[in-house]
Amino acid sequence: MAPEPPLLSMSGITKSFPGVRALDGVDLDVQAGEVHCLLGQNGAGKSTLIKVLAGAHQPDDGTISWRGEPVTLRSPIVAMRLGIATIYQELDLVEHLSVAENVHLGHEPTAAGFVVRGKAAKASTAALLKRLGHPEVEPGRLVGELSAAQQQIVSMARALSHDVRLIVMDEPSAALDPEEVDNLFRIVGDLTADGVAVVYISHRLEEIRRIGDRVTVLKDGRAVAGGLPAKSTPTREVVALMTGRNVEYVFPERPATPRDADVAPVLEVQGLAREGEFAPVDLTVRPGEIVGLAGLVGSGRSEILETIYGARKPTAGQVIVGGSVLRPGSVRAAVRAGLGLAPEERKAQALLMLESVTRNVSVSSMSRFARGGWIDRGAELGAARAATRELSLRPDNPSVPVRTLSGGNQQKAVLARWLLRGCRVLLLDEPTRGVDVGARAELYAVIRRLADEGLAVLLVSSEVPEVLGLADRVLVLREGQVVHTAPARELDEHRVLDLVMEGAPVASASSAVDSPAAGGRGPAS
Amino acid sequence: MTQPVSPPRDSTDKVPSTGQLPAWRTTVARADVRTLSLLGVLAALIVVGGITKPDEFLDTRNLQLVLTQGSVIGVVTVGMTFVIMSGGIDLSVGAIVALASVWATTVATQEYGFAGILFTAVLVGVGCGLVNGLLIAYGGMVPFIATLAMLASARGLALQITDGATQIVTIDSVLDLGERDAYILGIPPLVLVFAVVTIIGWLILNRTTFGRRTVAVGGNAEAARLAGIDVRRQRLYLYLLSGLCCGIAAFLLIILSGSGQNTNGNLYELDAIAAAIIGGTLLSGGRGTIVGSVLGVLIFTTITNIFALNNLQSDVQQIAKGAIIVAAVLVQRRTASTT
Ligand SMILES: Nc1ncnc2c1ncn2[C@@H]1O[C@H](COP(=O)(O)OP(=O)(O)OP(=O)(O)O)[C@@H](O)[C@H]1O
Ligand SMILES: [Mg+2]
Numbered sequence: 001m002a003p004e005p006p007l008l009s010m011s012g013i014t015k016s017f018p019g020v021r022a023l024d025g026v027d028l029d030v031q032a033g034e035v036h037c038l039l040g041q042n043g044a045g046k047s048t049l050i051k052v053l054a055g056a057h058q059p060d061d062g063t064i065s066w067r068g069e070p071v072t073l074r075s076p077i078v079a080m081r082l083g084i085a086t087i088y089q090e091l092d093l094v095e096h097l098s099v100a101e102n103v104h105l106g107h108e109p110t111a112a113g114f115v116v117r118g119k120a121a122k123a124s125t126a127a128l129l130k131r132l133g134h135p136e137v138e139p140g141r142l143v144g145e146l147s148a149a150q151q152q153i154v155s156m157a158r159a160l161s162h163d164v165r166l167i168v169m170d171e172p173s174a175a176l177d178p179e180e181v182d183n184l185f186r187i188v189g190d191l192t193a194d195g196v197a198v199v200y201i202s203h204r205l206e207e208i209r210r211i212g213d214r215v216t217v218l219k220d221g222r223a224v225a226g227g228l229p230a231k232s233t234p235t236r237e238v239v240a241l242m243t244g245r246n247v248e249y250v251f252p253e254r255p256a257t258p259r260d261a262d263v264a265p266v267l268e269v270q271g272l273a274r275e276g277e278f279a280p281v282d283l284t285v286r287p288g289e290i291v292g293l294a295g296l297v298g299s300g301r302s303e304i305l306e307t308i309y310g311a312r313k314p315t316a317g318q319v320i321v322g323g324s325v326l327r328p329g330s331v332r333a334a335v336r337a338g339l340g341l342a343p344e345e346r347k348a349q350a351l352l353m354l355e356s357v358t359r360n361v362s363v364s365s366m367s368r369f370a371r372g373g374w375i376d377r378g379a380e381l382g383a384a385r386a387a388t389r390e391l392s393l394r395p396d397n398p399s400v401p402v403r404t405l406s407g408g409n410q411q412k413a414v415l416a417r418w419l420l421r422g423c424r425v426l427l428l429d430e431p432t433r434g435v436d437v438g439a440r441a442e443l444y445a446v447i448r449r450l451a452d453e454g455l456a457v458l459l460v461s462s463e464v465p466e467v468l469g470l471a472d473r474v475l476v477l478r479e480g481q482v483v484h485t486a487p488a489r490e491l492d493e494h495r496v497l498d499l500v501m502e503g504a505p506v507a508s509a510s511s512a513v514d515s516p517a518a519g520g521r522g523p524a525s
Numbered sequence: 526m527t528q529p530v531s532p533p534r535d536s537t538d539k540v541p542s543t544g545q546l547p548a549w550r551t552t553v554a555r556a557d558v559r560t561l562s563l564l565g566v567l568a569a570l571i572v573v574g575g576i577t578k579p580d581e582f583l584d585t586r587n588l589q590l591v592l593t594q595g596s597v598i599g600v601v602t603v604g605m606t607f608v609i610m611s612g613g614i615d616l617s618v619g620a621i622v623a624l625a626s627v628w629a630t631t632v633a634t635q636e637y638g639f640a641g642i643l644f645t646a647v648l649v650g651v652g653c654g655l656v657n658g659l660l661i662a663y664g665g666m667v668p669f670i671a672t673l674a675m676l677a678s679a680r681g682l683a684l685q686i687t688d689g690a691t692q693i694v695t696i697d698s699v700l701d702l703g704e705r706d707a708y709i710l711g712i713p714p715l716v717l718v719f720a721v722v723t724i725i726g727w728l729i730l731n732r733t734t735f736g737r738r739t740v741a742v743g744g745n746a747e748a749a750r751l752a753g754i755d756v757r758r759q760r761l762y763l764y765l766l767s768g769l770c771c772g773i774a775a776f777l778l779i780i781l782s783g784s785g786q787n788t789n790g791n792l793y794e795l796d797a798i799a800a801a802i803i804g805g806t807l808l809s810g811g812r813g814t815i816v817g818s819v820l821g822v823l824i825f826t827t828i829t830n831i832f833a834l835n836n837l838q839s840d841v842q843q844i845a846k847g848a849i850i851v852a853a854v855l856v857q858r859r860t861a862s863t864t
Contacts, residue, residue: 311751335753349751352744354811363741364752366734373733417752 005068013062024221040218041436042408054086055079085159089170095144100125148175251469252448272317278480285456292471300480310334338424357398358384387416563820595826596719604770605797612743612810613668617675622790625649625775630692630785647772654768658761683787743810803853
């Protein structure tokens with residue numbers, strides 16, 4: 001039979017930024033009704049490719065055809081008119097506008113040239129949200145008040161408010177917990193059943209197996225494989241294509257000898273609470289120990305971390321570091337006592353987007369490179385370079401502006417900041433969000449090594465396997481309450497998910513110290 | 526790492542057009558493009574002045590006058606640049622200059638001589654900056670509102686002190702510095718002060734932790750707070766710095782005019798903000814340069830001078846200044862997006 005032209009066909013796409021060739025002759029074919037996955041390491045060019053597709057970047061070279069016809073995507077509006085919608089990696093919603101206003105931004109329903117406020121827009125927004133499985137989001141609320149997962153849904157609603165034929169999702173699941181991911185996949189299933197094509201980017205290979213039809217792998221701006229079957233290509237082969245080597249996607253070994261129970265904890269949290277966010281929490285972390293907080297998005301994990309760090313003021317309880325009580329609600333006191341936080345929202349809470357990687361990394365340790373306020377820039381650059389190299393941050397040049405880094409590399413810049421500072425207690429909120437498979441393994445190794453050197457780590461992650469694989473001890477949270485505490489070895493993913501979703505609060509079962517045995521855990525896929 | 530990367534910031538350096546530049550080189554090249562375009566505007570103005578009034582404009586006396594007049598607003602602009610870089614604004618600079626200049630020239634103050642005048646001017650400036658800083662950093666007021674309130678009350682207080690009269694300075698050592706042929710190290714005293722303030726400002730912004738913190742607070746205040754920077758204290762210091770610059774400027778104005786007046790420093794806030802923005806300072810904070818701001822000041826004073834020499838009214842001057850602000854910002858947007 002005569003093959004139908006693919007819905008979208010990009011060929012020989014090339015795009016350079018000053019100093020980097022982000023895309024170097026990439027081909028991509030997408031059929032109507034398929035889920036086409038894009039895989040690649042941080043900085044491989046995935047986001048750049050889909051920005052070209054969205055009309056946000058102009059390619060230097062290459063051709064794009066849409067349903068067999070060559071097209072030029074001069075601007076995002078042109079792409080949108082053709083039926084290409086994009087949900088970007090960094091959400092692009094206007095916080096001070098309502099849900100409905102965000103959904104209809106740029107194509108507000110009008111009458112006689114005036115924007116029709118209220119009813120029509122709200123009604124159509126409500127219908128979209130219902131279709132997306134989130135009828136509880138009110139169209140009149142401000143987007144800034146919504147949770148990350150709900151904001152994601154609003155982005156999705158915005159994309160669907162146009163007549164779409166192709167929808168691009170750049171790491172949509174990074175901010176979602178397992179239940180939300182299921183909901184997302186249901187939506188993707190509905191869309192493809194209607195003949196809409198989906199281009200899906202994720203670093204979680206198990207997701208790609210679940211919903212993907214075909215896979216294109218990018219490496220260093222080139223497509224090293226196009227249109228592989230998503231379900232039957234072995235994981236090892238995919239990872240080898242992405243990284244160019246065989247990565248053992250395994251968590252690092254826990255120390256063979258258990259940590260001494262008599263070692264005094266460096267971090268003690270006693271009855272810490274914030275009304276309306278989380279109930280009194282008690283926890284301790286000893287030097288060399290990694291403690292994980294597992295729970296759904298919205299269960300209060302990030303809030304607990306931020307309160308410990310002093311970024312939020314507790315309504316009760318106290319934080320004790322190395323035996324002395326911290327002044328509540330003071331980040332300065334926490335940092336001085338040796339706490340470091342890698343926050344959840346790296347762009348809003350951690351990065352100085354206009355500045356270089358060096359300055360982003362050194363910002364918390366400036367006094368170390370300064371004599372009487374004068375900065376020794378050579379020493380600063382050298383230290384920043386050492387810290388970023390340790391995490392294999394790309395590109396290997398800390399003088400570039402941090403905004404030009406890919407998402408995963410920006411995350412590494414935040415970690416490098418605290419690596420450089422050399423703190424006693426590290427609070428990690430979703431440390432591997434948006435970080436690729438190879439770099440993840442490196443990050444896990446770095447975190448474990450820091451712990452072995454005596455650092456205390458408190459880890460929050462939406463990925464249960466990550467918490468179980470990396471942590472020594474796990475606290476399970478549900479609706480702001482600790483419902484279970486146990487050594488990681490004694491838990492498995494199902495048990496944690498059960499506890500997280502419906503398990504009744506249990507008085508801290510056993511916070512006993514890890515017994516010997518227990519090495520690294522298997523691959524998460 | 527052995528070689529600290531400290532590229533030459535020589536602005537006359539030709540931007541090389543070789544294909545692959547290292548990343549830091551392109552950054553420097555971009556900064557240089559901005560500086561070069563400002564220098565280009567200044568050169569064009571000098572050509573215009575030289576053509577329209579060849580004898581008067583290019584006279585050394587006149588050029589010296591341009592620099593001297595630019596010194597007062599220039600010192601204010603250096604402080605303003607820091608404040609804007611941190612994401613703030615100081616609308617009260619003109620009023621503080623006025624208040625400091627009249628407080629420092631009252632009969633009572635003049636009894637303490639040269640030092641009394643200098644000390645009072647600086648102290649009044651710092652005091653007003655302290656009030657601004659406390660209200661903004663610890664009182665949680667929006668900078669626009671807090672400094673607007675300071676603008677109104679400082680002007681009011683200045684009027685109350687003078688009752689509208691001009692307070693003549695009788696101290697010879699002060700008046701001598703304002704003489705046409707007064708020089709220190711071969712430089713007119715006001716210009717020398719301006720140059721020193723500029724250099725110190727540049728060093729603070731580019732070489733100290735204070736400068737880094739300023740940029741961090743302006744670029745992303747929440748990230749700065751979570752990185753362990755005391756954002757509130759930094760804000761307080763910044764308004765203090767702006768007040769200090771106003772105090773120095775008030776002293777320069779006293780030297781220049783030999784008097785203190787409650788109408789001094791009129792609309793300085795607009796000129797200083799405009800100069801900083803022409804110089805490439807981002808009004809939302811996080812980016813800017815001292816060199817750019819100083820060039821902005823020189824461009825403004827040169828225009829004023831050329832217009833005055835050609836007997837054009839100040840309304841025409843104002844229109845031209847407005848057009849220049851728009852043009853400068855448009856040019857910068859282009860160079861920023863194409864490089
Ligand atoms: N505006 C820009 N200016 C300069 N370089 C850029 C810019 N945007 C991206 N790059 C560079 O292009 C390359 C590809 O980046 P891209 O964001 O496409 O990676 P990615 O595959 O999406 O990675 P991640 O998985 O981390 O999101 C990187 O080296 C990045 O540093
Ligand atoms: Mg990306």
